[in-house]
Amino acid sequence: MSATIARSPQALPPARRSFVRRNLPYLLIAPSVIMLLALIAYPLLFALRSSFYFWNLQIGPEPQAFVGFDNYVQAFNAFDFQDALVNTLILSIAGTAIEFVLGLSIALLLLRALPGMNVVRALLILPTTIAPIVVGFLFRYLYDPGGGLITWLLKSTGLPIPPEGLLGSPTTALAAVLFADVWQWTPFFAIVLYASLLSVPDEIIEAARLDRASAWTILMRIKLPLIRRTAVIIVMLRFMQLFNTFDTVLVLTRGGPGTSTRTLGYSLYEQGLINFNIGLVSAMTWITVLIVNVIVALYVFFAFRNEEW
């Protein structure tokens, strides 16, 4: 007990006591901030340094020469960069939008006291828990032109299927990859939005109904504004995840046919873990980081410009 008293702030000299009092919040969060900086800043700075060197592990184990911005020039001029960027943007924007809309619809359905909803809620989480690689293999079979379930269903409804199959045609391959992602991640939106919608007070909804507000008006004017902060955050998280998509692409198409499903994430994987070109992949990583951060910064600016945090 005496030891505790001896170490209390009251026992410190007045100047130190005042310093501790003034800076206590900063001192308390300092370890977390230092740890965070070390974990985020170090790899990024390491990648930044590497991006200015020619460093290919297939040629030698150490960085071989300082090349300035050559790796950045090479990355921009790479045969697949533009296609990969466009595909990534399509996948990220379309995927996030579709998953949000579908997730919200499911969340609204879950709010209704329909029979079997408890089971649905439990089942809904399942796709999200499966590793993307496994989802890739699952959809490889579902898309099989020789009898995959999805191919069969689409054919049954009279929709035209390319002879090469959904994954074999440049016109449908990206959509097929996107659909696999939508299948896996829509439940994530549904569950988070459902939890958020549960926090909307019933009295407000009741009052709106008494004022004869339509379901659409209640959704757009009351529910969505009240869950806006949650929605904004998960949209941002999902967008960033989708921007780094590579595992589903790896299993389903390996970026083909041609470059029709190549994403920046897949190109990074290929340069880093197949070609082992550390300098080039570091430059590509920084380009990706900058693109994502610019998009996210713009999104956050517009999404939160009227908010007080």
Added chain:
Amino acid sequence: MNVDRMALSRRSLLKGVSATALLAGVAAPFAAPGAARAQSADAVRVLCVEDPFFFSLKAMIPDFEKETGIKVELESLSYDALQARLVSAFVAQTSDADVIAVDQMWLGQYLDNGWIVSLNDFIAKDADIDLGDFLPEVLYSSNMWRGQIGTLPVAAYAQGVMYRKDMFDEFGIAAPPSETSEDWTWTKYVETLKALEGKSFNGAPVFPTVVCGSQPSPIVHMFTQVSTSHGAGWFKSFPGAPWDFEPQLTGPAWVKSVEVYRALYRLSPPEAINYVWFDAGTRFAKGDIGMFYWWTPYFYLIKNAGYMTGTKSDVMDKYATAALPKAEGVPQTVSLGGWSLGVPSSSTRQDNGYAFIKWATSKATQKKMALWPDLNHQFSDFARASLYEDDEVKAIYPYLDIQLAMMKQGNGKVTRPPVPGYTALESVLGLTLNQLLTGSEDPAAALERTNGLFASILKGNFMIPYQKESFADSLDEAKALIGKLTKS
């Protein structure tokens, strides 16, 4: 008082946890690589790839443990995962393996970087390794780099043709020959396939052939057999000295090869554009393909319905094998590949590692692997010449004469040159080929573009102009080295 005790206890706990976390965090980067795992002297840790040979090898491990008293810790990974893990471990100096599976394309990188040890000294001191029994074409293609034997072959692959005997009989098509000849050319191969076009067999439509279209490795592995047959080389001068990596993809042999491969794709199921290695094999095993060529492990793998399932396929007793076609007037060259075993320089049990390699690649073990009955007998990938004469083995794998003939025409250093930075070149070539199968682009224009990309990659990798020392890498040099090591 209880409350005080509780507060003190919580604080102590927090202090303890913080100190432990801090120590672990700070100490981890400085921990010696070898300290991560205490290693027993009478054990060997093997990191392998999960190719077909792995399963029969695994089944034989108790024999090795009984013979030597060395306990084997065997781990298997997929191709991409194995390379990623090995390279990461070597760079971070955290490798704890004593034996690793090495693809022929990695050999130069691993030896040049000092990640694996040369086996020359081990072999020179070993009186009963019987190095002369290995096919020199295999050792040259897969195991030698700059005069060093870096690995020994545990599974060697050539390429060959598989066709449906019953289908050919039904339609009155002459069986392809079992020996290479001027009459069995790629033109003739395509003509033969065209005779199957639009046909039905057993009430189902037939596809004359099947190819791999998936980029980058599968399509490059399959296409390069056609291109090598046509004499299409990748570089101005390699593997012969002096090395000059100026790319040579614009010649008529390349254009002709693309035209042949395009013709083959048109005779394949359209979804083959996405087929990887085993997709082509399992498609043939389904029964609606007339003939195709592929790596020799498919000579036995197509006995299974699906990939390594052990369930007999519909074509099990209905197919035969044949020689690869060649190009008119060009000496035949066959693609050679496979898996070999090497000893990492970081291993503290290199003698155990070499003992394992010697055992796994020995004639006796390879024969036992061949006779292992599971999965419908799944191993005939011998690099040991004597096993191709073994009656007991030949009774199970009747195609061994054809396989040996293909092996003897093999040259893995020409088909897919194992040069530093190869995978980047393969990515570009694979993409171009994949695009050429589905698109209508002129092959010459696409190859011109690819040639430019090759040059750019090679210049970026300081391979053009090549400033390091060249090495006169030829089969004769390889035979001379084998002779020298055998005598010593």
